[in-house]
Amino acid sequence: MDGEGMNTLLASEVIERTARRAVKPRIFEPVWKWAERNVRLSVRTTNTPGQYDSGWIAYTRGWQEAFSNPRVKEIAICAAAQTGKTESILNCIRYAIAEDPGPMMWIMPAESLARSFSETRLQPSLKDCPPCAEQITEDPDAFKLLEMHFKDCTLNLVGANSPAQLSSRPVRYLFADEIDKFPEARAKEAGALELAKVRTTSFWNAKTILTSTPTVESGQIWQAYLNGTRHKYFVRCPHCQHEQELLFPQVRWPKDERTKPGAEWNVDAVERLAYYECPACRHHIEQNWRHAMIRGGCWKATNPNAPADRVSFHLNALYSPWRTWGSIAREFLEVKDSPSGLQNFTNSVLAEAWKPVQGEAVSEAQLLDLRADYPLGTCPAKPHFITLAADVQRDCVYFTVRAWGQDEESWLVDYGKLPTLESLNEIMAREYNIAGTDERMKPIKGMIDSGYNTQAVYEFCSASRGRIHPAKGWEKLAQPVKQATVDFVPGGRGGMARHIALFHFDDCAFKVELYIRRIKDRQGPRWHIPFNIGPDFIQQVTAEKMVERKNYRGVPEQVWHRSHKDNHLGDCEKIQLVQGYLLASELRKPATPPLAPESTAPQGQHNIWQTAPTRGGWVGGWK
Structure with missing residues (x-):
């Protein structure tokens, strides 16, 4: 048979299959009921293998029923981690492939996550479900990790960091996972979620499922939840039958x-x-x-003004059988x-939006209240170790030096302004007196903000052989601190690339920790400054305050605003807290004299400062 005849046959098969599906009576049933008949969980994808049973996570029936409801267009699930939502959303995909097919897209924050998810969880679950397995074609090239062609539909997985992929094809079903980690709008382009939603407009029966743990009130999942029905799960007290949310x-x-x-x-x-x-x-x-x-x-809806086609759910970890x-x-x-x-x-855990405290800048009086009875240049008690933090500017480098004691208590022992990055080597070699003793200690670790003059910072840190690391703050980060490895070429071009550990940190979180908790509210580990602190330090550490503004969607959000042009010493102290975060486990141990970087730890003694400059970075160097 020639190619034209083959194409005609394939086309006729598609037409016949579509016609049969069109005249076949549809029996609408909740997704979870269909899944209990057709889904068998494998040891490859879960630690609870066997026939799917929604009874022990009965709350997931709510959004599975909403998916089966033809009147519902958008489902938003604002839920804690480890509540069973991913498996229940997979049920929706399996149901759509087998019973009501249409082009589908699953979006995750990054393509690498989508690829891993497809390989380890999605594809095995489809092969283990008989109705879905029947839809898989015999052509192996049609069932790839990021693009799966079934007999009656196609499923694409994309990363939210790829705008071209998000806007390249129309879809009927849109599944967006962890949307608060998606890139938001930029000056030249809409946000990732907005780009993806446009792809559904050509289908009158389109459905969109949004899931995520929340971040802040202006975050996408929290706003989607507020704009929907705001369903909450109510249970009865076994003693008095009072109905309540946990x-x-x-x-x-x-x-x-x-x-x-x-x-x-x-x-x-x-x-x-x-x-x-x-x-x-x-x-x-x-x-x-x-x-x-x-x-x-x-489930009970708590927003009577919500559109009927926009359903939203909230669930915290108190309901989770895994907690x-x-x-x-x-x-x-x-x-x-x-x-x-x-x-x-x-x-x-609580699946609630974080609400930063809005208020005036830290006052001079509040900062001066933190003065302790020791002079600049002296450690008032024997610390575990001393760290340096630096902020690079166009014509100078600002720095602070902190001594860290038991339970993350810390003392500012030095600060200042230097002409060059190389001048930091003098500070790293500077010895500080320990009050009441003849001992002296010098900084043993350091961290530099790499936001300005990045190449020079990388080269300087690389030359320190693991004693000093670059750090970069981000407005939104999924975790307080995240270690990465970056490549750079000394001199900027040509030559062999080098590797260095870079620490990303949540800039807003550490500002709240420094200015609100440590200074303003005096909560958490004690944070001291010397009695003879200078006015330049006071001015720069009181230069920022939190204010409210509306983002591009018109949603109020709280941001840090600089009221004075120089806040560099405040940034240094913020980076000191990043180091304190990384050192927290060590700071809960009894104080012992730290070893010099060049020394060899005696047999049986733990030298936390033996770091490899190109692998493991800060934390990995402890092991």
């Missing part, structure tokens, strides 16, 4: 010698003894009641005093 303030634990024998919480005891208290009858609800409560629960109420209480106690720890708990 909320973290109702998680309680005894406050006695068992849980707090001294100044610190015994987190093991808290995790073991925590319970949920009904706000109506005050009875203790033990953990073993939760499964029955969730199975008998129901106990005690483990959540423990996590709260462990992170509440760490930089951005409370924000991460609020986002990833």
Whole structure:
């Protein structure tokens, strides 16, 4: 048979299959019911293999039923991590492929994530589902990681960091995962989510599913949740039948010698003894009641003004079968005093938007209240170690030096302005007196903001052989600090590329930690300055305040505004907190004299400063 005849046959098969599907009676049923009949989970993709059962995560039935509802166009799921939402969304994809096909797109924050997800989870789950496996063609080239051609539809996976891919094809089903990590609008182009949504406009029966843990109030998932029905999951108290949403303030634990024998919480005891208290009858609800409560629960819309075709859901980790109420209480106690720890708990566990405190700049009086009885150039107590932080400008370099003690307590021992980057070597070699002793110590680690004159910073840090690292702040980051490896060519062009560890950090989170918590509210680890601190330091550390502005979508958001042109010493102190974050585990150990970088640790002694300059970076060098 010639090629033309083959094409005619293939076309006729497609027409015949489409016609059969069109006249076949449609039986609409919730996705979760279809999945319980057709989906079998494999050990390749889950730690709970076997026939899919929605009963133990009954709350996922809500958005699966919404997907089956032809009147619903957009579903937004604002949920905590590890709540079973991904598997339930996979049910929606499997259902669409087998029962109601149409072109589909799954978007993740980056293409690398999409590729890994497809290989390890999506494709195995489709092959393990008989109705979907029947739709896979025999041509292996048609079933690629990022583009899967089925008999009746196509599924593409793309990264939100690829605008061309987002705007290249029309889709009926749009699945957007972790949308708060998507790139937002820029001067020349709309945001990733807006670009993708436009692709659905040519389908009258299009559906969009948005999922993410929230970040801030102006974040995309929180706004999608607020603009929808705002469904919340209600359960009944086993003692009084009071209907309620599970909320973290109702998680309680005894406050006695068992849980707090001294100044610190015994987190093991808290995790073991925590319970949920009904706000109506005050009875203790033990953990073993939760499964029955969730199975008998129901979703209730709380926004009567929402469009009927826009459904949104909110779910925190108190419902998750993978978390106990005690483990959540423990996590709260462990992170509440760490930089951005409370924000991460609020986002990833409570599934709530973080609300930074808006207010005036730190006052001089508030900063001066942190003065301690020691002079500049002296450590008032023997520290674990001393660190340097620097901020590079066009014609100078600002720096601060901090001594770190037990439990992240720190003292400013030096600061100033230098003519060149190379001048920092003098500071790294400078020895500081330890009050009451004959001992002297010098900085043993350092970090430089690489936002300006990046090439020079990379070259200088590389020459330090692991003692000093570059750092770069970002407006939004999924975690407080993220280590990466960057390549650079000494001199700018030609020659062999070198590798260096670069630390990305959440700029807003560490500013809140420094200006609001440490200085203004005096919370968290103690943060000291010397009694003879200079007016230049005071002026620069009080130069920023948080203000409210509207973003490009007209949504209010809180940003840091500089009220004085020079805030460089404040930026140095912020970078010091980044170092404190990285050193936190070491700062909870009893103080011991740090070893010099050139020394060899005696057998059996742990030298945290033996770092490899091109691999492992800061944290990896401890191991």
